[in-house]
Amino acid sequence: MTPRLLRAPRGWRKMSSLLARTQTFGWVELQKLRHDRTELFTRMVQPALWLLIFGTTFNRLHVIQTGSVPYLEFLAPGIIAQSALFISIFYGIQIVWDRDAGILAKLMVTPSPASAVVTGKAFAAGVRSVAQVISVLVLAYIMGIQMTYNPLRILAAMGVVMLGSAFFACLSMSLAGLVRNRDRLMGIGQAITMPLFFASNALYPVSVMPEWLRWLSRINPLSYEVDSLRLLLIGVPSAHPWLDLGVLVLAAVVGIALASSLLRRLVR
Template identity: 65%
Template sequence: MSSAPAARPLASADTAARGLDLLLTAPRARTGWRVLPARVAAMCLVELQKLRHDRTELYTRAIQPALWLLIFGQTFTRIRVIPTGGIPYLDYLAPGIIAQSAMFIAIFYGIMIIWERDAGVLTKLLVTPTPRAALVTGKAFAAGVKALIQAVVVLLIATLLGVTLTWNPLRLLGVAAAVLLASAFFSCLSMTIAGIVLTRDRLMGIGQAITMPLFFGSNALYPVDVMPGWLRAVSAVNPLSYQVDALRGLLLGTPSHLPLDFLVLLVAALTGITAASCLLGRLAR
């Protein structure tokens, strides 16, 4: 009869001891396949935390796409000199401006990593157990999330201007995937260039030199059929063209090559992550 009450204090003592062990013992580190996704998510969240302190970048970057749609789009809609397959030119232009604004955000992302190098942050990150590929991928997809916010702004402006866009949830998920993959590539391209030139001034000059050729060498403003032969060759190797083609197919329902578009964007993003990861150590020297 007396054994049952005596067992209760012993059980409670064991429970308290286990709780104390949990407090004194460090949690087990993630191992295996869970390491890379966890580190990528952590780096992405760190990058996005910066938006909480300064949102002016998002507001100021919305001005340029708004001007493209308001001035360039509406003017050429009235002129009707560019063949668009029977859709208004403003509708045709809107996906191209989404791609352009996302590229402009990502293409100068290398400046941030050079700033982190100069501030000593990058060196501290490289001595952690975090793989370099996870560092680069986290920064790349943080750029993609910023580009997604920009894409939402452009979609709202286009809707206010009367552009007919689809609101199918599955198609919008495809739009988000295209924006994320393309932004990841262009941000990694910027970080790769940063690992080569090593200074902000040089990176700024090269970034300004390649953004316009990438934009005008794509199908963002006009169809490939009206391009001269040499420009068609440039467009064929330009990832921006495949992003614009995917966005038009998803948002407007125009003929597109979605499997090829997403395959090219995925390969480009993986190639960019690999190149930027290889040069990250050189940037920190």
């Protein structure tokens, strides 16, 4: 009897297989939360402090002009984006841990492409960041900050946060592929996190920035994420809403491609 040859999936079957593997890798990442469920609660402390201390103080001082929008309302979407950034930018450290534990080498010899591993981890980073949307919204409602109650807008905001988190997680994994050292990666992550945050419109409008900082904010994906969140959560119109979404999608795709190409350097 002639043995039957198994052909590699093509077309839609290949795409379906890739999506299934990506979903599996993402689910495995999320299962890690079962071992430390307190992580979700500890992550909520930082955005709460920003709103309760920084936000209320500057709201009373009136030193940052935000037009007709109260400063606390202006700040809340920026804090959501900031919290998601802080979660995602250190995601590369986890992949270095996987390398040191021998897990990454086993994943890389499976039939799954590197892009499936990267996309799964980026998706997991996005899901973790969604908790910040919920926590900041709940706190905003308690503080009397006017935020939307529309479930469709809230779901769209979660999608925006996931796109932004995917890019920054992929940026972190790309850096991991370049430096291949946990301590160096942690130092680089700490060095770029605050510049990314302050070179965006999360804390203040672009109009009050010096000209050189405006240029930096225009190439910073975090600014486009904040613009989308303000449009969805507090109704502040964006000059180019589709551009904001397009930049986030493009950044996530480019981030996945770059991280996938550098991932194999970790296991050499």
